[in-house]
Amino acid sequence: MSSPLFDPTAGPVGREAPIAPRPARLDGLRIGLVENTKFNSDKLLLRLADRLGRRHGMTVSRMVRKRSPSHEVDEAAIDALRKQSDFVVSGIGD
Amino acid sequence: MADSDPASLIEAYFERGWTDGLPVVPPTEKSVAEMLAGAGLRRDEILGEIPGRNTVVVAEKVAINAALAGCRPEYMPVVAAAIRGLCHPDFAYHGPASSTGGSAMVLIVNGPIAQRLKLNSGNNAFGQGWRPNGTIGRAVRLTMMNVMQTRPGLLDRAVLGNPGKYSFCFAENEDEHLWEPLHVSRGLNAAQSAVTVYASNSLYQVYNQLAAEPEPLLLCFADALSNLGLPNIKGFNQALLVVAGEHAEILQQSGWSRRQVQDFLIEHARRRVADLKRAARLPGEPTAADETTWRYFFEKPGDILIVRAGGRAGAWSACLPGWGNKWTRAVTTPIGEIP
Numbered sequence: 001m002s003s004p005l006f007d008p009t010a011g012p013v014g015r016e017a018p019i020a021p022r023p024a025r026l027d028g029l030r031i032g033l034v035e036n037t038k039f040n041s042d043k044l045l046l047r048l049a050d051r052l053g054r055r056h057g058m059t060v061s062r063m064v065r066k067r068s069p070s071h072e073v074d075e076a077a078i079d080a081l082r083k084q085s086d087f088v089v090s091g092i093g094d
Numbered sequence: 095m096a097d098s099d100p101a102s103l104i105e106a107y108f109e110r111g112w113t114d115g116l117p118v119v120p121p122t123e124k125s126v127a128e129m130l131a132g133a134g135l136r137r138d139e140i141l142g143e144i145p146g147r148n149t150v151v152v153a154e155k156v157a158i159n160a161a162l163a164g165c166r167p168e169y170m171p172v173v174a175a176a177i178r179g180l181c182h183p184d185f186a187y188h189g190p191a192s193s194t195g196g197s198a199m200v201l202i203v204n205g206p207i208a209q210r211l212k213l214n215s216g217n218n219a220f221g222q223g224w225r226p227n228g229t230i231g232r233a234v235r236l237t238m239m240n241v242m243q244t245r246p247g248l249l250d251r252a253v254l255g256n257p258g259k260y261s262f263c264f265a266e267n268e269d270e271h272l273w274e275p276l277h278v279s280r281g282l283n284a285a286q287s288a289v290t291v292y293a294s295n296s297l298y299q300v301y302n303q304l305a306a307e308p309e310p311l312l313l314c315f316a317d318a319l320s321n322l323g324l325p326n327i328k329g330f331n332q333a334l335l336v337v338a339g340e341h342a343e344i345l346q347q348s349g350w351s352r353r354q355v356q357d358f359l360i361e362h363a364r365r366r367v368a369d370l371k372r373a374a375r376l377p378g379e380p381t382a383a384d385e386t387t388w389r390y391f392f393e394k395p396g397d398i399l400i401v402r403a404g405g406r407a408g409a410w411s412a413c414l415p416g417w418g419n420k421w422t423r424a425v426t427t428p429i430g431e432i433p
Contacts, residue, residue, distance in 0.1 A: 003098035006121040008112050008158040008240040012148035068421040070189025072146050 032085030041092035121161035132167030142181025190293030196252025205287030208265035231261030316362035338404025356395035
């Protein structure tokens with residue numbers, strides 16, 4: 001005799017998340033930064049942006065500060081990043 | 095499909111990684127249907143979503159996890175309400191569920207359902223021995239693992255975790271409450287049942303057998319809530335105090351209000367900036383001014399949640415530090431019961 005198993009799992013629901021087009025060149029791009037409020041995350045991101053500026057003439061167009069590491073970037077900030085930046089650097093862990 | 099003898103079925107669930115490390119109760123069509131009926135839920139009913147994880151929590155999956163956890167069908171309304179609470183934007187699930195801090199999701203049950211289900215609010219309220227306490231919290235954790243993408247080592251990055259991650263559910267002792275019950279203090283009426291979800295990575299028992307007045311007793315609480323290793327020293331903490339036994343009597347006999355207790359704790363849960371710098375919780379060397387500059391850990395009375403639970407004898411209570419109200423907030427959700 002056999003009995004059915006009841007699958008208790010559910011995977012993430014499929015949502016289309018296409019990768020943004022890669023820039024053809026690096027020189028002079030506008031950088032958007034997403035700072036998640038972790039300690040020193042702003043400093044690290046700005047240092048990174050500074051290096052990119054020196055190497056490729058990039059500039060920071062906008063730095064967004066999340067409410068907390070738990071929260072997503074709000075829609076208004078995403079919209080502003082989209083309009084003002086050529087690419088975004090995000091993500092600081094522990 | 096699996097061999098239908100109970101031991102083989104249990105092993106089959108282990109083999110698929112669907113358990114919390116303890117044996118589960120293999121569900122049946124009947125038990126899953128009863129679980130849904132227990133809360134008046136349709137199979138495809140959506141209990142909540144976590145947008146950042148592309149997670150949608152559907153009732154049938156929660157019912158299967160509740161059955162696995164060993165719940166009775168009448169527990170299901172509490173489980174469903176707790177899941178709704180976890181999915182509330184104020185709870186901001188991703189942080190407390192994923193953080194290296196390894197939070198337990200503390201479930202505090204209030205209102206008539208607590209007595210009807212015989213949830214323990216007395217001796218050993220945090221401990222073993224009561225089916226609803228054990229299985230409701232377990233059902234929520236299994237749902238987090240199996241449905242809400244919160245698996246250890248993947249999107250659950252706990253460094254140590256804590257035993258409360260298996261289950262942490264208790265009822266408030268409303269019969270002998272100091273003031274109004276927690277859910278009433280948070281805007282619901284006393285006749286309404288509710289569950290409050292609260293993320294905490296530790297449980298610190300506070301002992302004081304000599305205090306006969308609130309002040310010395312509350313200094314112990316304030317000290318526990320402002321230790322140098324606290325996760326959040328930024329001044330916007332949330333904390334849960336579980337007042338028990340003789341400590342509850344001291345507060346009750348003093349006539350202090352909830353607000354007085356909260357204000358006292360706000361005033362005394364603090365550290366000198368110099369102490370925080372010496373402990374490398376703040377950068378830099380301590381200055382002369384730092385020796386007399388205080389950093390306060392709480393900003394609002396409502397961020398100090400106080401409940402009464404536990405045995406009547408003994409001089410123990412508990413503090414459960416939270417994460418900070420900007421990162422996650424306790425959420426109180428009404429429990430929808432079947433008439």
